[in-house]
Every structure is written in C-alpha cells, then in structure tokens.
Amino acid sequence: MNPATTALTVRDPWALVPSIGNLDAYITAVNRLPMLTAQEEVALGKRLRDHGDLEAAGRLVLSHLRLVVSVSRQYLGYGLPQGDLIQEGxxxxxxxxKRFDPDQGVRLVSYALHWIKAEIHEYILKNWRMVKVATTKAQRKLFFNLRSMKQGLKADAAEADLHRSTLTPAEVDTVARELNVKPDEVIEMETRLAGGDVALEPQTDDSEESFAPIAYLADDASEPTRLLEARHRDWLSGDGIAQALSVLDERSRRIVEERWLKVNDDSSGGMTLHELAAEYGVSAERIRQIEVAAMKKMRKALEATA
Structure with a gap:
C-alpha cells in the first residue's frame, strides 16, 4: 500500500509517489520529495498527536520514504525483492x-530507524527460508551480524585462510564475545546459514533419479494403522492367547501348548503327535483332530474379543 493513502488531503508534490510495483519510478519519486525542517516536523507531530490530523501524518510519512529506501538497500544480500523490503519498512x-512524540526533542529520522529495521528484520526472518532460522534474541543477533563479521575476520586472516568457509574455534570465541552470545550458538547459526531449503515434493522431472525427500523421510513406524496392528499383535501374543486357551478343556489346552507354545532348551519344540497319542492312549490321528478342533475354538474366542 502506498503510504500516501494515509493522508486525507495531500497537495503536490505529496501525491506524486507512484506504486512500488514500478520500483525505479518509486525510488526516483521519493528521493525528490522535500525534507521537513525540524520546526515543520514538530508542528506536524503536534497536529497528529493532539488532533489526530491524518494529513500531518501523511506528510511525516512521505518525507521519510527515502529513509526506508536507504535502509532497504542494506538487506539486499538476503535475496529478497527490494520492493517487498521497502513495503515492510x-x-x-x-x-x-503513530508513536512519535515531538516534545522529546528527537528527530523522527532517529526514532523511525528502529521501527523500520524491526519490520524488515521480521520480514526477512519469515521469508528467507521455508523454515525460520532464528527465533531467540541471540539467534536473531547472529543472523543479522554473523556473515558480515565472518567477512571481517577473513579480511584479517592470512592469505592461505581466505578460502576457508568455516570459523576457527578462536574466531567463534571472538564472535561470541563481541555479540555477547554463547560459542555453541555461533556454531549452530553458522550451520543453519550454510544450509539450504530442499523441496519435499517431487520436482517436474519424472525420471527415476529425481527422488524427493517425501519419498524416504516418512516414518512408517509411526503410521497409525501400523501402530494399531503392532498393538494388536502384542495383545494376541500375550493376553489374547491366554484368553483363548481358557475356553479349552484341560486335554485340548495341553495338546495345543505342547504342539505350538512350548520350546525346549534344545529348541526342538514340544511333543509330537505320536508322543501325545501314546500318553493319552489314542491314535495320532485322534490327537490331530483334537488339535484342529481346539484351534477353531480358540480362533472364535479371539474373533469375539477383537
């Protein structure tokens, strides 16, 4: 939004500021706007504060648009459009x-500088990367100062170290001391700044070699269906089996346990059909029939509790 729209009645040249969409014309226009004298600034500030005069607010804003353009140039290295930086500024x-108090004896340019930078900083932090790289006060301080400090340290380094991209332990300590942050925070921010965004979704290339992270970053172990299946298997192997066995008579339960649930020290398993047949004085076929009937009974019991 053009700040000139904040004024109700603005006379030339205040109404000659074009849209930021035409950036070159906008910058040329704001640099031609006349600056306010200290007396004019105080008078307009009092009109705004005491009477809510929007025309006075518009003139104060318009006379400082060149300041925003100047500040925005300091942040072009972050790769964001200057028009957007100016907009936020x-x-x-x-x-x-809006908060300016003309009775404080401070020029608006000094007071506004903090607010302009604060808005631009917030915009850069939100838009520089897909994931916000700085949230704490120390991280924000490092984000906006680390790169310039690294360049200064490299300029002071020996010729052999000019191509080194990372900070030495001594340089980390120097940065931490000057910015009043922890060395670990310096190392962490250096790592974040050196990284880049990676698209999770596949790109337009359909070749098999074009693999997006979405294809291999999914954690199948945390997929809800798999979790439910794993929980059900755990129940079946414990309480479920015990509950199913409880519906069998003693002989059927022992046959099932010996045939399927017992493991000897030599890993040979339980008794065979012939061994159980000899113990109960029946044929091996009869033992097999009892086993099949018991398994069906157990399956029905488990299905009833599922």
Whole structure:
C-alpha cells in the first residue's frame, strides 16, 4: 500500500509517489520529495498527536520514504525483492509516526530507524527460508551480524585462510564475545546459514533419479494403522492367547501348548503327535483332530474379543 493513502488531503508534490510495483519510478519519486525542517516536523507531530490530523501524518510519512529506501538497500544480500523490503519498512515507518512524540526533542529520522529495521528484520526472518532460522534474541543477533563479521575476520586472516568457509574455534570465541552470545550458538547459526531449503515434493522431472525427500523421510513406524496392528499383535501374543486357551478343556489346552507354545532348551519344540497319542492312549490321528478342533475354538474366542 502506498503510504500516501494515509493522508486525507495531500497537495503536490505529496501525491506524486507512484506504486512500488514500478520500483525505479518509486525510488526516483521519493528521493525528490522535500525534507521537513525540524520546526515543520514538530508542528506536524503536534497536529497528529493532539488532533489526530491524518494529513500531518501523511506528510511525516512521505518525507521519510527515502529513509526506508536507504535502509532497504542494506538487506539486499538476503535475496529478497527490494520492493517487498521497502513495503515492510514503510509499515515500520507508519508505526513510528503513530508513536512519535515531538516534545522529546528527537528527530523522527532517529526514532523511525528502529521501527523500520524491526519490520524488515521480521520480514526477512519469515521469508528467507521455508523454515525460520532464528527465533531467540541471540539467534536473531547472529543472523543479522554473523556473515558480515565472518567477512571481517577473513579480511584479517592470512592469505592461505581466505578460502576457508568455516570459523576457527578462536574466531567463534571472538564472535561470541563481541555479540555477547554463547560459542555453541555461533556454531549452530553458522550451520543453519550454510544450509539450504530442499523441496519435499517431487520436482517436474519424472525420471527415476529425481527422488524427493517425501519419498524416504516418512516414518512408517509411526503410521497409525501400523501402530494399531503392532498393538494388536502384542495383545494376541500375550493376553489374547491366554484368553483363548481358557475356553479349552484341560486335554485340548495341553495338546495345543505342547504342539505350538512350548520350546525346549534344545529348541526342538514340544511333543509330537505320536508322543501325545501314546500318553493319552489314542491314535495320532485322534490327537490331530483334537488339535484342529481346539484351534477353531480358540480362533472364535479371539474373533469375539477383537
């Protein structure tokens, strides 16, 4: 939004600021706007504070648009459009004008600088990467100072170290001391700044070699269906089997246990059909029939509790 729209009645040249969409024309226009004298600034500030005069607010904003353009140039290295940086800086400028107290004896340019930078900083942190790289106060301080400090340290380094990309332990300590942060935080931010965004979804290339992280980053172990299946298997192997065995008579239960649930020390398993037949004085075929009937009975019991 063009800040000129904040004024109700603005006379030339205040109404000559074009849209930021035409960035070159916008910058040329704001650099031609006349600056306010200290007396004019105080008078306009009092009109805004005491009477809510929007025309006065508009003139205060418009006369400082060149400041926003100047500040935005300091952040072009982050790869974001200058028009967007100016847009956010203008928001900060309008916040500063709204809170400006002309009786403090401070020029608006000094007061507004903090608000302009704060809005631009917040915009950069939200849009520089898909994942926000700085959240704490120390991380924000490192984000906006580490790269320039690294360049300064490299300039002071020996010729052989000019191509080194990472900081030495001594340089980490220097940065931490100057910014009043922990060395571990310096190392962490250096790692974050050196990284880059990776698209999770597949790209337009359909070749088999074009593999997006979404294909291999999924944790199948945490998939809800698999969790339910694993929980059901655990129940079957414990309480489920015990509950199913409880519906059998003593002979059927012992046959099932000996045939399927017992493991001897030599890993040979339980008794064979012939061994059980000899113990109960029946044929091996009869033992097999009892086993089949018992298994069906157990299966029905488990299905009833599923």
């Amino acid at each position: 203008n928001v900060g400028l309008m916040k500063a004008v």
